[in-house]
Amino acid sequence: MRYYFPILHNGETQADDVGELFGSAELAVEYGARVAxxxxxxxxxxxxxxxxxxxxxxxxxxxxxxxxGGRRKRRG
Incomplete structure (x- = not known):
């Protein structure tokens, strides 16, 4: 499944229109942490x-x- 990683910075959103493919949501969440x-x-x-x-x-x-610079906040 494709996942996207938009970034909020100084109140503005930097969209991710390409995304990345991952085999699970957990792998995508780990990747987001690595980006942070x-x-x-x-x-x-x-x-x-x-x-x-x-x-x-x-x-x-x-x-x-x-x-x-902080901790993950898991949704849902």
Whole structure:
């Protein structure tokens, strides 16, 4: 199934129109966490930006959020 990873940053949404294929929702959620960790590791990242990586499935259901520099918030 295809999953999408839009990013909220400084109150604006950066859409993910391509997405990634994963065999399970859990793998997609783990990938979203990895994206959030990568963003947080950027030396120019502003921790006050309130950045969030969202994991959305192919039908548009949000399944997780990862606050950059924080913990995962599982949906549903």
């Amino acid at each position: 960790r990568d963003i947080a590791s950027d030396p120019e990242y502003d921790p006050d930006a309130g950045t969030v990586v969202i994991v959305v499935d192919a039908i548009g259901t949000e399944i997780a959020r990862h606050r950059v």
